[in-house]
Amino acid sequence: xxxxxxxxxxxxxxxxxxxxxxxxxxxxxxxxxxxxxxxxxxxxxxxxxxxxxxxxxxxxxxxxxxxxxxxxxxxxxxxxxxxxxxxxxxxxxxxxxxxxxxxxxxxxxxxxxxxxxxxxxxxxxxxxxxxxxxxxxxxxxxxxxxxxxxxxxxxxxxxxxxxxxxxxxxxxxxxxxxxxxxxxxxxxxxxxxxxxxxxxxxxxxxxxxxxxxxxxxxxxxxxxxxxxxxxxxxxxxxxxxxxxxxxxxxxxxxxxxxxxxxxxxxxxxxxxxxxxxxxxxxxxxxxxxxxx
Amino acid sequence: xxxxxxxxxxxxxxxxxxxxxxxxxxxxxxxxxxxxxxxxxxxxxxxxxxxxxxxxxxxxxxxxxxxxxxxxxxxxxxxxxxxxxxxxxxxxxxxxxxxxxxxxxxxxxxxxxxxxxxxxxxxxxxxxxxxxxxxxxxxxxxxxxxxxxxxxxxxxxxxxxxxxxxxxxxxxxxxxxxxxxxxxxxxxxxxxxxxxxxxxxxxxxxxxxxxxxxxxxxxxxxxxxxxxxxxxxxxxxxxxxxxxxxxxxxxxxxxxxxxxxxxxxxxxxxxxxxxxxxxxxxxxxxxxxxxxxxxxxxxxxxxxxxxxxxxxxxxxxxxxxxxxxxxxxxxxxxxxxxxxxxxxxxxxxxxxxxxxxxxxxxxxxxxxxxxxxxxx
Numbered sequence: 001x002x003x004x005x006x007x008x009x010x011x012x013x014x015x016x017x018x019x020x021x022x023x024x025x026x027x028x029x030x031x032x033x034x035x036x037x038x039x040x041x042x043x044x045x046x047x048x049x050x051x052x053x054x055x056x057x058x059x060x061x062x063x064x065x066x067x068x069x070x071x072x073x074x075x076x077x078x079x080x081x082x083x084x085x086x087x088x089x090x091x092x093x094x095x096x097x098x099x100x101x102x103x104x105x106x107x108x109x110x111x112x113x114x115x116x117x118x119x120x121x122x123x124x125x126x127x128x129x130x131x132x133x134x135x136x137x138x139x140x141x142x143x144x145x146x147x148x149x150x151x152x153x154x155x156x157x158x159x160x161x162x163x164x165x166x167x168x169x170x171x172x173x174x175x176x177x178x179x180x181x182x183x184x185x186x187x188x189x190x191x192x193x194x195x196x197x198x199x200x201x202x203x204x205x206x207x208x209x210x211x212x213x214x215x216x217x218x219x220x221x222x223x224x225x226x227x228x229x230x231x232x233x234x235x236x237x238x239x240x241x242x243x244x245x246x247x248x249x250x251x252x253x254x255x256x257x258x259x260x261x262x263x264x265x266x267x268x269x270x271x272x273x274x275x276x277x278x279x280x281x282x283x284x285x286x287x288x289x290x291x292x
Numbered sequence: 293x294x295x296x297x298x299x300x301x302x303x304x305x306x307x308x309x310x311x312x313x314x315x316x317x318x319x320x321x322x323x324x325x326x327x328x329x330x331x332x333x334x335x336x337x338x339x340x341x342x343x344x345x346x347x348x349x350x351x352x353x354x355x356x357x358x359x360x361x362x363x364x365x366x367x368x369x370x371x372x373x374x375x376x377x378x379x380x381x382x383x384x385x386x387x388x389x390x391x392x393x394x395x396x397x398x399x400x401x402x403x404x405x406x407x408x409x410x411x412x413x414x415x416x417x418x419x420x421x422x423x424x425x426x427x428x429x430x431x432x433x434x435x436x437x438x439x440x441x442x443x444x445x446x447x448x449x450x451x452x453x454x455x456x457x458x459x460x461x462x463x464x465x466x467x468x469x470x471x472x473x474x475x476x477x478x479x480x481x482x483x484x485x486x487x488x489x490x491x492x493x494x495x496x497x498x499x500x501x502x503x504x505x506x507x508x509x510x511x512x513x514x515x516x517x518x519x520x521x522x523x524x525x526x527x528x529x530x531x532x533x534x535x536x537x538x539x540x541x542x543x544x545x546x547x548x549x550x551x552x553x554x555x556x557x558x559x560x561x562x563x564x565x566x567x568x569x570x571x572x573x574x575x576x577x578x579x580x581x582x583x584x585x586x587x588x589x590x591x592x593x594x595x596x597x598x599x600x601x602x603x604x605x606x607x608x609x610x611x612x613x614x615x616x617x618x619x620x621x622x623x624x625x626x627x628x629x630x631x632x633x634x635x636x637x638x639x640x641x642x643x644x645x646x647x648x649x650x651x652x653x654x655x656x657x658x659x660x661x662x663x664x665x666x667x668x
Binding site for chain 1: 426429432433434435436437449452453455456457459460461463464465467468470471472474475476477479480483484486487490491493494497
């Protein structure tokens with residue numbers, strides 16, 4: 001059950017970034033491309049933490065499908081699914097301890113805390129429009145970007161002693177992570193279910209107002225009431241979806257994602273040139289252009 | 293809450309709730325609490341006062357009227373705080389004190405309060421956080437198996453959501469405090485204990501779902517392995533980690549582990565035995581077919597004869613827990629064997645303590661073994 005999602009069919013987006021970042025930092029530091037075993041562990045742990053959170057999220061959201069297959073809770077039931085998530089987390093935590101570096105433990109433990117706090121942020125919503133957007137971005141950082149930012153930071157710490165490099169790695173991961181989630185939220189409106197591997201308009205159905213909705217709301221203030229009642233009235237989801245597609249919410253969110261990607265590129269460009277660094281720059285384009 | 297836990301065959305609270313004589317038990321605990329400096333019901337305070345949990349508390353009110361187990365768990369926190377004996381934390385503190393200051397490193401002794409390092413106090417808290425997180429995660433319901441009497445589907449889904457979140461919140465807090473201990477060996481030990489606990493609960497669950505049909509043919513040795521995971525591993529490894537934090541020798545660490553392991557095994561056996569040793573005319577004695585006496589009985593009798601006996605006694609297993617089946621088990625060799633096993637683990641726990649220098653804390657740990665295994 002715990003191996004269910006480790007089937008090689010995920011995008012492996014996070015471990016890929018972490019591996020590239022590790023090599024880019026190593027080259028920056030001493031021109032050696034060779035990745036350390038500890039850095040490889042961080043990449044694996046990042047994907048494990050991510051998977052554990054997916055399993056719990058699917059129970060929380062009562063989701064039916066992910067990555068084109070049934071969710072763990074659908075097949076084995078919620079009781080076992082929650083335990084499976086806990087087990088993956090404990091295995092990640094053991095692997096983390098075995099790296100033998102207390103700084104790395106602290107950096108990656110921060111991710112676990114952020115994931116939970118992000119989930120709590122998602123429960124609440126703000127009345128005020130500006131606050132609401134800040135709330136949305138904070139949630140996005142905690143639920144998605146923190147993992148990428150802190151695992152990038154962890155491999156940079158292992159690869160290079162310079163704190164400036166750690167900050168570059170962290171900022172790159174943070175900006176790419178937020179852009180990644182913004183695009184994810186756009187795809188929830190523009191992509192079709194078969195292609196995405198999960199149902200669309202899923203966020204609306206869960207009562208969540210993501211970037212495109214918040215932008216659309218500026219053009220169609222009547223959406224405010226729907227946001228506040230979390231799209232709970234019959235027809236809310238469909239109507240909100242129409243408003244979003246009529247508005248420039250999708251373009252605005254995409255534009256915002258572009259700005260985060262530029263920032264990520266600006267940060268990573270401070271590292272010494274290497275094929276891996278350039279791959280990380282190209283990756284920001286892939287984040288923007290992806291369709292699944 | 294503790295009723296619910298006891299029903300699932302776990303929990304110290306079963307003890308506090310009535311047996312052995314509650315007076316004796318709470319006396320043991322309150323004396324022990326004096327030794328470690330202050331009452332041990334400190335753990336949840338910081339967490340309970342956090343925004344996240346007060347949010348949950350607000351939300352949980354929506355569950356009133358449903359049968360979601362989270363309600364029981366939450367009720368336990370609010371109404372049962374006086375009985376909310378945090379045994380695991382207390383044992384970790386006591387064993388820390390019993391072991392005394394580190395001989396290897398004299399430099400950090402100033403960090404001690406009441407003979408316990410602050411890192412060991414954190415560890416005690418972490419142990420309780422993890423234990424509580426899993427009490428909460430144990431109470432997840434399978435949405436697909438709900439019956440209409442359980443309450444509206446939407447509420448049950450909501451209850452699950454809150455249970456996953458609050459359990460995760462407690463676990464995340466445990467992980468953060470664990471990282472702050474700055475000791476990779478301790479992080480590894482406690483993380484592996486979390487893994488053990490998950491596996492133990494997994495076995496417990498898979499047996500639980502078969503509560504009303506035939507149980508697996510497990511022997512007592514498998515039973516012991518599984519109960520170690522679900523009931524002993526966390527305490528055993530926390531005791532060991534407390535020694536590691538004070539840089540005590542590998543031998544001391546092992547002794548602390550053995551104490552935690554055998555004390556909790558002996559306690560589990562003791563509580564499994566209660567329905568069989570108490571003279572009761574009550575017809576509705578509840579016991580689990582997975583409790584130690586039942587497992588031993590099956591082993592002595594042979595699987596075939598056991599199944600036959602169950603069928604003869606009741607025809608249908610859903611009436612299990614009735615007096616006849618209990619008497620059948622009670623008449624065999626299983627109860628004395630389980631009693632013997634309980635004493636054996638109690639003795640092993642006491643033997644492990646002998647490596648610690650005599651002290652109040654050590655005496656309190658010995659008393660806990662006495663109370664937990666029903667010696668007087």
